[in-house]
Amino acid sequence: MPTFTPAPDGVDRVSVDAHLARVLAGVAPLGRVETVGLADAAGRTLAAPVDALVDLPSFDNSAMDGYAVREGDVAAAADDAPVVLDVVADLPAGSASGATIDTGQAARIMTGAPIPPGADAVVPVERTDAGTERVAIRTAPRPGHHIRRRGEDLHAGDPLLGAGVVLDARRVAAAAAAGLAELPVTAVPHVAVIATGTELAAPGAPLGFGRIHDSNSVLLGSLVAEAGGAVSESLRLPDDPAAIRGWLERRHPCDLVVFAGGVSVGAHDVVRHVLTGFGTVGFARVAMQPGAPQAFGALPGGTPVFGLPGNPVSVAVSFEAFVRPAILRLLGRAETGRRTWPAVVEHGWRSPAGRRQYMPVALGRHDGRPTVRPAAAGGAASHLAAGLAAADGFAIVPEDVDEVAPGDLVEVAVTR
Numbered sequence: 584m585p586t587f588t589p590a591p592d593g594v595d596r597v598s599v600d601a602h603l604a605r606v607l608a609g610v611a612p613l614g615r616v617e618t619v620g621l622a623d624a625a626g627r628t629l630a631a632p633v634d635a636l637v638d639l640p641s642f643d644n645s646a647m648d649g650y651a652v653r654e655g656d657v658a659a660a661a662d663d664a665p666v667v668l669d670v671v672a673d674l675p676a677g678s679a680s681g682a683t684i685d686t687g688q689a690a691r692i693m694t695g696a697p698i699p700p701g702a703d704a705v706v707p708v709e710r711t712d713a714g715t716e717r718v719a720i721r722t723a724p725r726p727g728h729h730i731r732r733r734g735e736d737l738h739a740g741d742p743l744l745g746a747g748v749v750l751d752a753r754r755v756a757a758a759a760a761a762g763l764a765e766l767p768v769t770a771v772p773h774v775a776v777i778a779t780g781t782e783l784a785a786p787g788a789p790l791g792f793g794r795i796h797d798s799n800s801v802l803l804g805s806l807v808a809e810a811g812g813a814v815s816e817s818l819r820l821p822d823d824p825a826a827i828r829g830w831l832e833r834r835h836p837c838d839l840v841v842f843a844g845g846v847s848v849g850a851h852d853v854v855r856h857v858l859t860g861f862g863t864v865g866f867a868r869v870a871m872q873p874g875a876p877q878a879f880g881a882l883p884g885g886t887p888v889f890g891l892p893g894n895p896v897s898v899a900v901s902f903e904a905f906v907r908p909a910i911l912r913l914l915g916r917a918e919t920g921r922r923t924w925p926a927v928v929e930h931g932w933r934s935p936a937g938r939r940q941y942m943p944v945a946l947g948r949h950d951g952r953p954t955v956r957p958a959a960a961g962g963a964a965s966h967l968a969a970g971l972a973a974a975d976g977f978a979i980v981p982e983d984v985d986e987v988a989p990g991d992l993v994e995v996a997v998t999r
């Protein structure tokens with residue numbers, strides 16, 4: 584677990600990449616494995632590679648509702664010269680008929696039904712007279728036409744899913760198709776979320792002067808769930824060192840602790856006061872905007888802990904940049920970053936030189952290309968909590984850029 588040297592305040596000491604590297608070095612995959620049925624697998628992380636158990640498709644079958652024929656019988660068929668065949672079988676999907684197709688014969692066949700021995704092409708019903716005793720075929724199929732071959736998607740034993748992937752709907756469905764009923768998944772990390780601030784009131788509670796509704800614990804709880812973790816405890820604590828110490832002493836076991844607020848240089852920034860020198864917790868100013876003041880380390884006993892700056896946009900950005908990657912690492916994900924996509928800037932903005940900016944942006948489209956504009960009229964200011972509602976993600980402006988102009992391309996981490 585790394586220890587930080589606290590940096591003098593007001594000095595950007597640590598790059599985003601260096602801070603992220605410390606975070607990832609301070610968090611290890613939980614390593615616990617559970618087996619779940621496919622209905623419960625969505626959103627979980629696959630713990631080990633999985634191979635297909637069956638060929639996919641597992642037998643040659645029809646891609647069309649129509650007639651299974653011998654291609655050689657109907658090579659001369661045309662609209663003005665139909666070829667008439669005897670219909671010797673009727674094959675719905677799921678049929679296990681022992682029918683064989685000989686010269687001059689056809690089987691009526693539905694999509695997904697096994698191709699009967701002897702047949703080597705399917706003619707769609709639209710290209711026939713749809714007969715049930717005898718059928719007039721009005722087209723000459725290519726050999727193998729409209730036949731879906733055994734194993735053309737995957738063979739039994741082929742790799743299907745790699746360890747560390749998130750099991751989304753498409754992957755769970757692929758596992759079902761490939762013969763699996765359950766999957767090995769990693770344990771869900773339990774995360775304690777603590778919003779600090781004497782000014783905080785519960786959402787919906789009447790506000791006295793100077794008090795605000797706590798949005799950070801709701802934000803963090805939802806972000807933890809979106810990342811694949813579970814909130815083990817969520818609470819608000821006042822700016823009182825005894826309250827923070829008391830919680831640290833009686834806390835329930837969990838895999839990660841996230842504080843929000845109280846990490847800056849104010850006289851009442853108690854998370855900073857209590858956590859400084861506690862376990863291996865260190866404070867840094869990270870060269871980013873917003874989200875500069877950051878705390879990270881391990882509590883005595885080894886549980887990793889974050890202290891995030893309390894402004895709501897700073898919490899959202901800090902979570903995206905550092906906490907989400909940490910949760911994905913606890914989960915054993917192969918990828919802890921998020922893909923970014925280029926988008927064209929619609930309305931420009933300024934970015935502080937020497938800092939990586941995370942601008943909450945709304946996505947749009949212009950001339951068929953994706954565009955972005957700041958989600959809040961006030962731009963990147965870190966108190967604009969309501970502006971987050973309009974944000975589809977964050978435009979990530981590199982450290983060496985101080986002005987983003989209309990028409991520029993920016994990389995966007997899309998978060999919804």
Ligand SMILES: Nc1nc2c(c(=O)[nH]1)N[C@H]1C(S)=C(S)[C@@H](COP(=O)(O)OP(=O)(O)OC[C@H]3O[C@@H](n4cnc5c(N)ncnc54)[C@H](O)[C@@H]3O)O[C@H]1N2
Pocket residue numbers: 592593778779780782783795796797798799800843844845846847848849852873874875876891892893894895897965966
């Ligand atoms: N003299 C300096 N002052 C500040 C600096 C600095 O470098 N020197 N940095 C500023 C920056 S940047 C940030 S970010 C904040 C970080 O401050 P804290 O982490 O100590 O956060 P608080 O002071 O507790 O709160 C900041 C702000 O956010 C509101 N807040 C806090 N918790 C919640 C919550 N749960 N829900 C909604 N809003 C919350 C709080 O009321 C404050 O307005 O420090 C700057 N100051």
Ligand code: MOO
Pocket residue numbers: 871872873874875876892894897965966
């Ligand atoms: O670093 Mo603060 O998070 O910009 O608002």
